[in-house]
Amino acid sequence: MKFFNNMTAASLAAVVSVGAVQAADLKMVVDKQTWMEGIQAMASDAGAASGQTIEAELVTPSDKYQAFIQTSIAGGNTPTFFSWWNGSQLTDLVATGAAADLSAQWDAAIANGDFSSAQRDLVSVDGKPYAFLLNQASWVTFYNMEAFEKAGISGTPTTWAEFLDACEKLKAAGYTPINAPGTEWMPFIWFSQLVAGVDPDAFVGINDGSVAYNGEAVQQAFDMWVEMYDKGYFSDPREKDDQKFFVEGSAAMYLTGDWHTGSFVASGMEPGKQLGTFLTPPVNDDAGLSVIIEAAPVIVSSAALAENPGVGDAVQAMMTADASNTLGSIAGVYNGNLQASTPNAIIEGNMFEIGERQPRGLVRWWEAVPPQIQGDLVAAMGEFMLNPTADQAQDTMTLMNAISADYWANN
Template sequence: MKMRHSVAAVAAASAMLLAACGGSSDDTAGGSVDSLKFYNDKAAWKPQFEEVSKVSQDEIGLALEPVGYSEANQYAAFIRSSFRTKEKPDLFTWHTGKELEDLVRQGLVAETTSLWDKAIADGDVPEDLREYFTVDGKQYCVPLQAGYWVMFYNKRIFDQEGITPPSTWAQLEAAAERLKGAGVTPFHQTNVLFTFSWFQTLLTGTDPELYEALSTGEAKYTDPGVVSVMDKWRAMLDKGYFSDPGSKTDPQVMLKNGDVAMINMGTWFNGNLKSVGMEIDKDYGMFVIPNVDPSLATRPMVVEAGPMCTAADATHREEAERYSAWWFTPPAQTAWANARGELSFNPRAEVSDETLASLSDKINKGDYRLMNRYFEAAPVPVLTAALDGFGAFVTKPGDPMPVLKEVQAAADAYWAEQG
């Protein structure tokens, strides 16, 4: 009974928003507008969206009206429903990987190949990022943000223990041993949602080709290379390197309080740390996570590229495409990076934070290989099985094979359906 009531409430809420989908403050039956509704699953980012909106209004005469959701499933249901209405969403957030392919192959998303061609030619976006927005040789959507997964660390603890940011995996493990010996938990972990973070770190840093082959069904989770990585993860767990995965304390609070010394997270985590009063360079720092295998020719860098899309039949498609084109540019990315306290995918953006600017410069000039975040790389049914399996694994470490077999069963079922 409660479930039915909840579904009805979600449906009612979605219906109310669908009635307004695609409209704006100056909407005249699909005519020219000076603002665009931007549907997103990042309700907490509304102040930053509004900050950038002021810049876009001055630059191109178009403002953003963010309409944010904080519940992912409700948001996904709303967006999918919106394509069945008369007014399709002008701008909306989504996911890359299989979820983007699903919308594209239904003809629901506007192509952006020409925008990507120009942005790459202008030096406004790395060529490597294009592949994550490509379906059947064409590009769709533009990158809302490109968060790189790095290691955040508590500077007070590092200074206290005489640890400098490691540049090799051996140095990282030595730092973990020193911290453990001093009674400090080296790394944060969780058994909900971000259960994949250490799997992606260990596998990309050991065998990036195998990591990518898993996402296409060309490799199996039961392959020796994957088992070896899981065994290494288990060894780290057995050594006591990780925090209680069931802790209800927010990770940013744990780093601030010194409950953990390091957190493996996307660069967007800067905002979380600032929200609890931590200052970059004073209270915390970040470093690029070293390769597990030092013989790798390049340094894999996990990137979280969330797209901003336009419906193929958007009510104000022309204005939405103009906004998307502007989003690639240095003024847009400078405003966005500084509003979010984050890196930008645009190497020409002027990031005010020196630490972030230095990290951005290192990534743009270094020999890095961008790897799609596991959350987007894995097909949804496989991801669901993996998140549950990894969560159980860190909660009660043991033989990883039962977990890997369950994930592979989900992968076999998924790829069999793809023909």
């Protein structure tokens, strides 16, 4: 079963200590540490509305969380609700039979005007939805407005040349232009953006095996990545606090999902004063503007739904505008409910800009890449970030291509 191919004995052993999470029937297990208060409030309200008791529990980091869920499914102890990822990872999970078909709940939510068919597609496999949305986010460049003003940058970049010019001005003004953490899963962030900015078709192709990881588009992306490191545009990738340099003001820009807004605000950054966003320009003008879209789905155990119809009622309650508003007001994230309020001005502004400029939407690399090779590819990118030279770039591309080619040759 493909879903379990990327597990190791060590990862199985690592989750034994969190097995107690399986004890209660109605648990919502997640790896979203900064959203926990909002998730618990949403779950509690939805439970009350449906006559259930739902408790949210946290398992981190992401690799331990994935291993825990895989072990739970293999042992027949699947949590009633658990966060996951869409794209290839959702497809593999659905193949286990552990995920419930939520067509009835989605039909009702769409009929009520809460969600669209396009949003349903984000969590569908072979035309059937197997999750509801906890978050729907756009990946944008956050920037420190005060740093831009001090560096003499008027407006936000709309071309790659303007973006690089802003980096130069920020560096001259004493800032590290870009916060770029490289721990855990984060090495793929700038790799993804640069490949998509060179050629969005190639970005799609590396994830379905039709484009090589050492092909022309990826080579161009790595050349730019090396050049940006050479010029001192990126922060130290070894810093484990991913937002530290940005919120303390030493780094002026941060490419991340707009779900991060809430934690920036909680750290003291005020939208419209210190905190702003823009869509990251393409590296090649003829590539066209694109935006990476991230969906955070919540899976429902097929066994739990079959045993307890109230689980379906709880799902319906968590798809309402009230639930979205509860989550958004506390955690600062937006699940895409069309009748809910956007949780903050940043997300509302991003939605407006995307609506105005109509960029091409791309499924995030993390969800699009086959999960069996995800970890090895991220590790290779991380090795480059620790030694961002042209020679290391070649070694990294060669390794990544070998990993990908081997997978697609056998699948």
